[in-house]
Amino acid sequence: MVVLLLAFQVAFPIIGLYVLSDYFIYINTVLRIVSIVVAIYIFNRPGNPEYKLAWVIPILIFPLFGGLFYILYRLQASIKHLRLRMLAILEATQPLLEQNPEPMERLRKENHGAQSQANYLFQDGGYPVYDNTTTEYLSTGEIKFARLKDELSKARHYIFLEYFIIQEGIMWNSVLEILEEKVKKGVDVRLLFDGMGCLTTLPADYERELRKKGIQCKVFNPFVPVLSTVYNNRDHRKIAVIDGHTAFTGGINLADEYINAYVKYGHWKDSSILVKGEGVWSFTMLFLQMWYCDDPAALCALPRSEFDQYRPSYYHPQEFDSDGLVQPYGDSPMDNQRVGENVYLNLIYGAKDYLYITTPYLIMDSELRYALCVAAKRGVDVRFITPFVPDKALVHMTTRSGYQELVEAGIRIYEYTPGFIHSKTVVCDDQVATVGTINFDFRSLYLHFECGVWMYHTKAMKQVKADFLETLQSCQEITLEDCKKVPVYRRLFWSMLRLFSPLM
Incomplete structure (x- = not known):
């Protein structure tokens, strides 16, 4: 029954066009104009350029339905209702999260x-x-x-x-x-x-x-x-x-x-x-x-x-x-704050000696990639551990598609050869660390409700570093030579995956 209902919702507009086939030339013209207008609108909206590109390209490739689909996506009442509910809750509970001045001092x-x-x-997220x-x-x-x-x-x-x-x-x-x-x-x-x-x-x-x-x-x-x-x-x-x-x-x-x-x-x-x-x-x-x-x-x-x-x-x-x-701290896709990504960016920009990161998915926007590459070029020892065995084949390919750019910048990438690593940790300079649910990918950083713990000079911060170094013993390093050995046809496919990675 579920499959039938979903199939009906997909088929309904197609059937509608067939019924109105005598007016197809007019409908086709109107829908193409709508797609062009929508593409211009997306391009000029504030937001991540990779997300914009991932929308604009399919809309222009499929102008008959692309613009209409985006309009229906933006107008969905369920998302608006969820956003309004969450904003009301955040407003009501914010006074309960008071900041004691002593830790900040x-x-x-x-x-x-x-x-x-x-x-x-605390100021943008509301977390003491x-x-x-x-x-x-x-x-x-x-x-x-x-x-x-x-x-x-x-x-x-x-x-x-x-x-x-x-x-x-x-x-x-x-x-x-x-x-x-x-x-x-x-x-x-x-x-x-x-x-x-x-x-x-x-x-x-x-x-x-x-x-x-x-x-x-x-x-x-x-x-x-x-x-x-x-x-x-x-x-x-x-x-x-x-x-x-x-x-x-x-x-x-x-x-x-x-x-x-x-x-x-x-x-x-x-x-x-x-x-x-x-x-x-x-x-x-x-x-x-x-x-x-x-x-x-x-x-x-x-x-x-x-x-x-x-x-x-x-x-x-x-x-x-x-x-x-x-x-x-928590991160919500309903408040446009991108708390999780900004925590990572602040750690990267503040790193002086080392930055050790574990993540199951490494599908980042240009801001994170640029920050990481600059950190490595200024002498920070930046290392990632990612999985060797994938849980999602296309996502793993997209992760690997970004290796060469990072390795060329001086970032060291290791894959966990016994299987799949699902940890989401960052530790920096024997000073700070974060452990949580937030992957280095678009879905975690832009779409999901997430959470984590930022730590300063805690016992767990030292334990995160020790675990990272121990886990390295079960990893193989990805070299620049490994990246260059990837066949051309595979690189082309991976490049296409990266293009649409924000929509995965």
């Missing part, structure tokens, strides 16, 4: 570059920087799985889970067993998962099954058989919050390939971060913002005191330990 005295980064995240917080870097999915189960078992008051992908198996079933036990003990358990991310990994109406177990469950952008670009805006976050004082994020979803219980693309290398203390408050707010995105009026109606029960100190009156400064 410490940064001002110790490291002006780090202070500028933290100030940007915290002390009285500890971090622990979890270098594999297996370690995160064990720590997550341990922390969930300690929950006494509430558990908030927000994940892009959940799939029945060893990992999720073990977590679900703990959640069911906690519900019986009166713990407030809430789960939010992405409708597209779980489209093929969970049974239909799975949320109803969980609600019967006492788990409050919502689906972000549940799939319905209607052609809509709103499904491009996915909740790619992976967040777990326990009793307000413990949180996890990173690249690891709740599915068996992430813990190598199911071998899908060779050995799966991933990472996560465990945060404890005052910094967890931002993760709690990130979760609640998404939890109420289907009903912002309900959130706005809550008195400010209602949120006190979720604050880190509410169930943890003892003073928190501290091992540096921590700044959790």
